[in-house]
Amino acid sequence: MRTTVIGAGVIGLSCAYELAELGHTVTVIDAGAVGAAASAGNAGWITPFLSTPRAAPGAVRDAMRSFTSTEGPARMRPHPELGFADWITKFLRASTKERNRKSTAALQDFARGAHAHFDALLDRGVSFDQYTDGLAVVFKDKQNLRHYEQTVTTMRSLGYVGSVRVYRGEETRAFDPALHPDIAGALHLETERHVRPETLCQGLAKAIENNGGEVVEHDAVDRITERPVRQWSATTASGRTVVSDNIVVAAGFPTRTLLAPLGVKVPLEAAKGTSMTARGDGTAPSHPLKLYENMVACSPFGNAVRLSGTFDIGNRDYTVNHKRLDMVVRQGLSYLADWRPTNLEVEWVGHRPTSADDLPIIGPVPGHTGLYVATGHGTLGVTLGPVTGALAAREIARGETQPELEPFRLTRF
Numbered sequence: 001m002r003t004t005v006i007g008a009g010v011i012g013l014s015c016a017y018e019l020a021e022l023g024h025t026v027t028v029i030d031a032g033a034v035g036a037a038a039s040a041g042n043a044g045w046i047t048p049f050l051s052t053p054r055a056a057p058g059a060v061r062d063a064m065r066s067f068t069s070t071e072g073p074a075r076m077r078p079h080p081e082l083g084f085a086d087w088i089t090k091f092l093r094a095s096t097k098e099r100n101r102k103s104t105a106a107l108q109d110f111a112r113g114a115h116a117h118f119d120a121l122l123d124r125g126v127s128f129d130q131y132t133d134g135l136a137v138v139f140k141d142k143q144n145l146r147h148y149e150q151t152v153t154t155m156r157s158l159g160y161v162g163s164v165r166v167y168r169g170e171e172t173r174a175f176d177p178a179l180h181p182d183i184a185g186a187l188h189l190e191t192e193r194h195v196r197p198e199t200l201c202q203g204l205a206k207a208i209e210n211n212g213g214e215v216v217e218h219d220a221v222d223r224i225t226e227r228p229v230r231q232w233s234a235t236t237a238s239g240r241t242v243v244s245d246n247i248v249v250a251a252g253f254p255t256r257t258l259l260a261p262l263g264v265k266v267p268l269e270a271a272k273g274t275s276m277t278a279r280g281d282g283t284a285p286s287h288p289l290k291l292y293e294n295m296v297a298c299s300p301f302g303n304a305v306r307l308s309g310t311f312d313i314g315n316r317d318y319t320v321n322h323k324r325l326d327m328v329v330r331q332g333l334s335y336l337a338d339w340r341p342t343n344l345e346v347e348w349v350g351h352r353p354t355s356a357d358d359l360p361i362i363g364p365v366p367g368h369t370g371l372y373v374a375t376g377h378g379t380l381g382v383t384l385g386p387v388t389g390a391l392a393a394r395e396i397a398r399g400e401t402q403p404e405l406e407p408f409r410l411t412r413f
């Protein structure tokens, strides 16, 4: 069987790798370079604990506030397209207490095996940089820490099994000496992990090629066409036409525009984020840190540190907004004692493909045999990439419906 995968982000690559493992002849086509959209410069956390949807009570209030906010981590830029109004309406409907609890439970079930799927990749020879120091949520305000501790109880009730340790006051600096003396405490999720996401994407691309697949870069798919006798073709900007039995559309946020000409509506919006990666002077963190009050992520990668953040809904712009990036860096550094960036490696923007209930969209596209969609992973594409690839490949290659994917079907919209 031949399968074309559109999109060489972490989701498309994970699907393509697993399909190649199951014997499919795979062609991955990307408009840019492997991983270079949302999958390269992100924080790289593999975090079942933080696998919760953004569609939550308070989302309405936060969205309204964000119109006027300049310093907040989340902002909304209403888009004049009709699709945006539809997305926001659905998002607000998904933000009730009851819907949020259901969505959180679905995500927790899905994310529970995330670490095992990364182990399975390593066992099969996929090469990438993975760190197993856990992940710490760090607080400037002790009330916030106390309040957040209740989240552990909630996650436990949903089946979270990882070990969690709380540090308060002075002991927090003993835990990670990079932290500022004023930090009130930290909650260490001891069993979480992180990867350098660029290496994950490159490792998957290499493994696809080692399995006989092809990865085509810098050639955007302009058109997907359903052909007679259950075949599909993808036609690219350079004039290439790839014919296959199946097509997986994992094109991140542009998935919606790619599928629209087939009459398929995918309620997705871009949530723009940004990051800066640098080597520096001073004591670098030894754990990835979620800097709670400012929602900034800090990820140490060997000699380099990455600070990332912002969640700008509806912002489809691809340029680095230095005002927003400077804010992320300034806020991030305020949690650290003396580490300061000296040698900049990269400044980056990426758009989280965010569905109207902030749950992934994975499964066959109804009415189009052989067409499959895998997107909408929002803030969790790295965490959920390998599990998505493994389960999607079983559905596509073996025709075995995976019950774990039921909450994530396109038909729910």
Ligand SMILES: Cc1cc2nc3c(=O)[nH]c(=O)nc-3n(C[C@H](O)[C@H](O)[C@H](O)COP(=O)(O)OP(=O)(O)OC[C@H]3O[C@@H](n4cnc5c(N)ncnc54)[C@H](O)[C@@H]3O)c2cc1C
Residues within 6 Å of the ligand: 006, 007, 008, 009, 010, 011, 012, 029, 030, 031, 032, 033, 034, 035, 036, 037, 038, 039, 040, 041, 042, 043, 044, 045, 046, 047, 219, 220, 221, 222, 250, 251, 252, 253, 254, 255, 258, 271, 272, 273, 274, 275, 308, 309, 310, 349, 350, 351, 352, 353, 374, 375, 376, 377, 378, 379, 380, 381, 382, 383, 384
């Ligand atoms: C600041 C930030 C921090 C984050 N941190 C984390 C984290 O710590 N942990 C975590 O789990 N997740 C994190 N995420 C989320 C994660 O980055 C995304 O969920 C994930 O990268 C989405 O992957 P994707 O493959 O769906 O999309 P993308 O990476 O965007 O890949 C889609 C690909 O499709 C290609 N494409 C689009 N249109 C076409 C076309 N017409 N033809 C061909 N190719 C096309 C694009 O070029 C792109 O390469 C973070 C995101 C941001 C922005």
